[in-house]
Amino acid sequence: MQLWRYGSRMKKKLNPDELNLITLAAQYSDEGKALSLLESLRWPNGVMCPHCNHNEVYSLKPKRTSKSPGRMGLYCCAACRKQFTVKVGTVFEGSHIPVSKWLMAMFIICSSKKSVSAHQLHRMLDITYKTAWFMAHRIRFAMDDDTQPMLSGTVEVDETFIGGKGDVRTMSLRKTPVVALISRKGKMKARVVSNVTQKNIGQCLNECVSKEAVVNTDDLPTYDKPLKDYKRHDVVNHSAKEYARRNPDGSIAHVNSAESFFSLLKRGVYGAWHHISREHLPKYANEFAFRWNHNKVTDGERMAKFAGLIEGKRLTYRQAV
Ligand SMILES: [Zn+2]
Structure with missing residues (x-):
């Protein structure tokens, strides 16, 4: 040598x-x-x-x-x-x-x-x-980027359910919840949870969102308690078909970015992968979150x-x- x-x-x-x-x-x-x-x-x-x-x-x-x-x-x-x-x-x-x-x-x-x-x-x-x-x-x-800072500014938090085949009556039991936490400044994090409880939502928020953030969610009551310590919690009342609301300070409360993320993720699940198992879902969510977080750069820069x-x-x- x-x-x-x-x-x-x-x-x-x-x-x-x-x-x-x-x-x-x-x-x-x-x-x-x-x-x-x-x-x-x-x-x-x-x-x-x-x-x-x-x-x-x-x-x-x-x-x-x-x-x-x-x-x-x-x-x-x-x-x-x-x-x-x-x-x-x-x-x-x-x-x-x-x-x-x-x-x-x-x-x-x-x-x-x-x-x-x-x-x-x-x-x-x-x-x-x-x-x-x-x-x-x-x-x-x-693609799991643990170096990212806590999300700040206005942060949308929403959940969706992925997967679950078979009988419609038991389908929701087999579906896996994914929580998206998206700052309107552009960065996001995604977390897969076993079920949507105050404890699990609270943990996602603690790990991902700064206490100084204004958090937007829909009217699911599970969000209320974990968000008590945050700067502000703006709720859009989806049950009353309210999807966006102008706040007194001129800002707009909505969770549309989170919904865009979920529709992309679902197109991956149903279009490219067809079915995915619960234990692999966090990796798929990482992949979509990674591309979301680097969507303003060229494909080559994203690879770098x-x-x-x-x-x-x-x-x-x-x-x-
Ligand atoms: Zn050495």
């Missing part, structure tokens, strides 16, 4: 706007190039050791005389001497799928407004259905934002199923 200092090769700065399926297919189908693209997305300021965060690292390449091809994209840390590739310490760790296919799957999921099914990924990327299913789940898992979330997340197949 020969040591090569990282940085001695000049790297071209990547413009995320240039990322689309054409550039991925034309320029990054080669595994070495795909690895360096993922490196520049994960480490925009240069390669960093995932074990100790040191930034002095060496590229490890086999000697010219060596008969074995060596591992592509292998680095060694100057501080802790441990070896790593760009996949170590991310949601891609341990995966044998070519990085070029991961990049395509990332792009497709980040840019499909109503999502895609594992069947579609399986056909588009020429991989087995099982592989496609697991890739999509790993990507959704990584996603790459910022792959760090420190692992999902094994056993955990996923």
Whole structure:
């Protein structure tokens, strides 16, 4: 093995706007190039050791005389001497799928407004259905953005019920509630709860919404008690067919953004996925929340934002199923 200092090769700065399926297919189908693209997305300021965060690292390449091809994209840390590739310490760790296919799957999921099914990924990327299913789940898992600050300003909170097939009389029992918490400033969070109770709603609010927020809900009485400590609680009386109301201060009380989110999510559930199980619903909700939170940027920039979330997340197949 020969040591090569990282940085001695000049790297071209990547413009995320240039990322689309054409550039991925034309320029990054080669595994070495795909690895360096993922490196520049994960480490925009240069390669960093995932074990100790040191930034002095060496590229490890086999000697010219060596008969074995060596591992592509292998680095060694100057501080802790441990070896790593760009996949170590991310949601891609341990995966044998070519990085070029991961990049395509990332792009497709980040840019499909109503999502895609594992069947579609399986056909588009020429991989087995099982592989496609697991890739999509790993990507959704990584889309959970826990770095986001508490929602503030005017925040809409509403719930809907997803899934549940069969007998109409028992359907509501099998449906799973999803709570959407959406700031009118643009950011949102989604939570899946076992049932709509004061305790569960209170927990969602505590985790996601600043106490300084003005919270808008419909007239479901479950919201009243958990919202007592908030700056203000504006209720639109859906039971009396009131869907928006102008407040004395000129602001408008409604939960229309939450309803838009639910209609998108349902189009994903019924259009792309057909049916989803209760235990996977939080990951699907993550996926839609992620795209909602980055809807003002280009598809390439959204993919670059996603790459910022792959760090420190692992999902094994056993955990996923
Ligand atoms: Zn290190």
